[in-house]
Amino acid sequence: MASLSADNLACVKRDRVLFEGLSLRLQPGQILQIAGVNGAGKTSLLRILAGLSMPESGRVCWNDSPIDDDPCGFHQSLIYIGHKPGVNRLCSAQQNLEQWCRIHEVAHEQHILPVIDRLGLVGLEDLPAGQLSAGQQRRIALARLWLKSAPLWVLDEPFTALDRNAIALVERRMQQHLEHGGMIAVTSHQPLSLSHSLERLELEYQL
Numbered sequence: 643m644a645s646l647s648a649d650n651l652a653c654v655k656r657d658r659v660l661f662e663g664l665s666l667r668l669q670p671g672q673i674l675q676i677a678g679v680n681g682a683g684k685t686s687l688l689r690i691l692a693g694l695s696m697p698e699s700g701r702v703c704w705n706d707s708p709i710d711d712d713p714c715g716f717h718q719s720l721i722y723i724g725h726k727p728g729v730n731r732l733c734s735a736q737q738n739l740e741q742w743c744r745i746h747e748v749a750h751e752q753h754i755l756p757v758i759d760r761l762g763l764v765g766l767e768d769l770p771a772g773q774l775s776a777g778q779q780r781r782i783a784l785a786r787l788w789l790k791s792a793p794l795w796v797l798d799e800p801f802t803a804l805d806r807n808a809i810a811l812v813e814r815r816m817q818q819h820l821e822h823g824g825m826i827a828v829t830s831h832q833p834l835s836l837s838h839s840l841e842r843l844e845l846e847y848q849l
């Protein structure tokens with residue numbers, strides 16, 4: 643059975659221990675919300691779980707093997723959306739998503755326009771992303787959730803700048819993912835409205 647596990651993780655930034663001895667396990671159909679005040683280390687933890695930065699100590703395993711053993715296989719199993727939208731401001735929504743699909747080797751020809759439509763970006767798809775609002779740029783980033791099929795989603799503040807309708811749309815997508823056996827690690831300063839039971843990990847701000 644697929645799983646993400648973290649074993650005895652420690653993370654230090656500029657001589658401050660953000661967390662240590664942190665272990666967790668995420669299995670199909672489970673969602674873990676990582677909570678904590680600003681600066682507690684939520685983004686730092688998500689980046690470690692996604693294999694984007696190294697912990698001071700401890701390890702992250704995908705299907706019980708260290709993620710370093712098969713980084714390509716792990717990244718194929720993952721969608722990571724960071725707290726910044728991560729879109730190229732000079733490219734349109736369509737171009738951004740085409741590039742993302744190419745990099746992630748996702749077939750995209752028929753899929754991108756329907757997703758742009760679903761996310762309410764029709765009519766804006768040819769504008770440079772830098773000319774879109776913060777919420778519209780966030781929608782481009784979140785389109786990835788409809789374009790790639792991956793069991794593990796790591797989402798850092800996915801609702802930032804979104805209006806109520808867009809939040810509900812993303813929550814429904816998350817719900818669907820969990821019902822199909824997906825896994826989600828998410829940070830959000832706002833409560834999640836899912837009819838799925840939620841694991842919660844509260845990071846304390848360590849001085």
Ligand SMILES: Nc1ncnc2c1ncn2[C@@H]1O[C@H](COP(=O)(O)OP(=O)(O)OP(=O)(O)O)[C@@H](O)[C@H]1O
Binds near residue numbers: 681682
């Ligand atoms: N690349 C870095 N270099 C040095 N310090 C860093 C770096 N990244 C993060 N930090 C520090 O680590 C601490 C935790 O940052 P992090 O972004 O993980 O917090 P967070 O819990 O996600 O906060 P927020 O709720 O504001 O998003 C902060 O004090 C920050 O200054």
